[in-house]
Amino acid sequence: MKFSSFLKDKILFLLAQSFIAVFLVFLLDVYHISRYAIILICTTIIITSFVALAYEYLIRSRYYKRLNKTLESMEQKQYVASLLEEPNFAEAEVLCEILKRVTKAMNDEIASYKISQEEYREYIETWIHEIKIPISCIDLICQNNRNDITKKISEETVRVDSYIEQALYYARSKNVASDYSIRRLSLDSLVKAAVKKHSKQLIGCGAQVKLDDLDHTVYADEKWLDFIIGQIIANSIKYKKAALTLWFSASENQENIILFVRDNGIGISEGDLGRVFEKGFTGENGRAFAKSTGIGLYLCKELCNKMYLGLEAESTVGDGTTIKITFPKDRQSFLQ
Structure with missing residues (x-):
C-alpha cells in the first residue's frame, strides 16, 4: 500500500482540514486574535491531522503487508480467509467479511466439483470393467470359430482392449492412491x-x-x-x-x-x-x-x-x- 495512494483516498479529508484552517484564520483575524496565536492554532491542526493520517496509514499498511505475506506463503491460496487476522479498523472488517463469504462459496463450489469429478471417474472405471466382459466374450467366440473373418475381429478386439486400458489409466492418473503399490x-x-x-x-x-x-x-x-x-x-x-x-x-x-x-x-x-x-x-x-x-x-x-x-x-x-x-x-x- 503506497502512501501516495492512501493520500488520494483521503483527499476529501485533506480538503476539509484545509478549509477549516483557512476559515479559522479569517475568523480569528476578524476578532483581532494575535497572529502568533493563529499560527499556533493552524500549526496544531496541521500536525494533529498529519499524525492521525500517519497512524492510520501505518495500521493499514502493516495489516495488508501481513495479509500479503500470509497469502504468498500459502500453497492453497483459496483458504486464506481462514488465516486472516482480526482487523482493528472498520474498512478491513467489511473486506474480511466479504472475503470469507466469497471464499466459502468458492470452496463449496470446488468441493461440489471434486465430488462430481470423483463420481464420474468411478463411473468410467465401472464402465471400463463392465465393457471388458463382452470384449472377452467376442474374443472367446473368435477363438472357437477360427476363420479369416474372426481372425480380423480378434485383432480389432485387441486394439479396442488396448484403448480401453488406456482410458482406465487416464481416469486413474490424477487419483492413484488406492491403485499404487511399489x-x-x-x-x-x-x-x-x-x-x-x-x-x-x-x-x-x-x-x-x-x-x-x-x-x-x-x-x-x-x-x-x-x-x-x-x-x-x-x-x-x-x-x-x-x-x-x-x-x-x-x-x-x-x-x-x-x-x-x-x-x-x-x-x-x-x-x-x-x-x-x-x-x-x-x-x-x-x-x-x-x-x-x-x-x-x-x-x-x-x-x-x-x-x-x-x-x-x-x-x-x-x-x-x-x-x-x-x-x-x-x-x-x-x-x-
Missing part, C-alpha cells in the same frame, strides 16, 4: 510378460524381439510398468517400417538401472522429440502414418513421475527410436 520386481519377467501380452500384434506384423541383459531387480508398480512397456511396444508396432525389430536391454550404474527399448521404425523428427510426452501431442508421425490420440506417452510420463522413474526418448528419423526408463536403485523406503 514392489520389488524382476525386470526380465516384466518385459517378457509385456511381450507375451502383445504377442498377437507382434506376430501379426512379423516382428522380431531381442532380449539382452535383463536380469535386474527394479522397484515399481507392476501394473503401471506393464502398461508403460505395453504402450512403448504398441507405438513401435504403429510406427514400424517394413520389418519391425524390437530390442530390450538394460544397463546398471552406481545409482540407477536403465531399461532401453529400441526399435528400427520410422523415428521421430528433432522438432517433435521434445514434445512427445505432452498431452494430446501427435506430431508429424501421428498425422502422416497412423491415427494417434497423443495420450499414450503422456500417460507413461505421468505414471513414471508418480513412481519417481525417469522416462526419456531418443530418435533419428528413419533409424528408429529408443525409449529409456530409469529406475533408481534406492527404493527400499517405498516398500515400508
Whole structure:
C-alpha cells in the first residue's frame, strides 16, 4: 500500500482540514486574535491531522503487508480467509467479511466439483470393467470359430482392449492412491510378460524381439510398468517400417538401472522429440502414418513421475527410436 495512494483516498479529508484552517484564520483575524496565536492554532491542526493520517496509514499498511505475506506463503491460496487476522479498523472488517463469504462459496463450489469429478471417474472405471466382459466374450467366440473373418475381429478386439486400458489409466492418473503399490520386481519377467501380452500384434506384423541383459531387480508398480512397456511396444508396432525389430536391454550404474527399448521404425523428427510426452501431442508421425490420440506417452510420463522413474526418448528419423526408463536403485523406503 503506497502512501501516495492512501493520500488520494483521503483527499476529501485533506480538503476539509484545509478549509477549516483557512476559515479559522479569517475568523480569528476578524476578532483581532494575535497572529502568533493563529499560527499556533493552524500549526496544531496541521500536525494533529498529519499524525492521525500517519497512524492510520501505518495500521493499514502493516495489516495488508501481513495479509500479503500470509497469502504468498500459502500453497492453497483459496483458504486464506481462514488465516486472516482480526482487523482493528472498520474498512478491513467489511473486506474480511466479504472475503470469507466469497471464499466459502468458492470452496463449496470446488468441493461440489471434486465430488462430481470423483463420481464420474468411478463411473468410467465401472464402465471400463463392465465393457471388458463382452470384449472377452467376442474374443472367446473368435477363438472357437477360427476363420479369416474372426481372425480380423480378434485383432480389432485387441486394439479396442488396448484403448480401453488406456482410458482406465487416464481416469486413474490424477487419483492413484488406492491403485499404487511399489514392489520389488524382476525386470526380465516384466518385459517378457509385456511381450507375451502383445504377442498377437507382434506376430501379426512379423516382428522380431531381442532380449539382452535383463536380469535386474527394479522397484515399481507392476501394473503401471506393464502398461508403460505395453504402450512403448504398441507405438513401435504403429510406427514400424517394413520389418519391425524390437530390442530390450538394460544397463546398471552406481545409482540407477536403465531399461532401453529400441526399435528400427520410422523415428521421430528433432522438432517433435521434445514434445512427445505432452498431452494430446501427435506430431508429424501421428498425422502422416497412423491415427494417434497423443495420450499414450503422456500417460507413461505421468505414471513414471508418480513412481519417481525417469522416462526419456531418443530418435533419428528413419533409424528408429529408443525409449529409456530409469529406475533408481534406492527404493527400499517405498516398500515400508
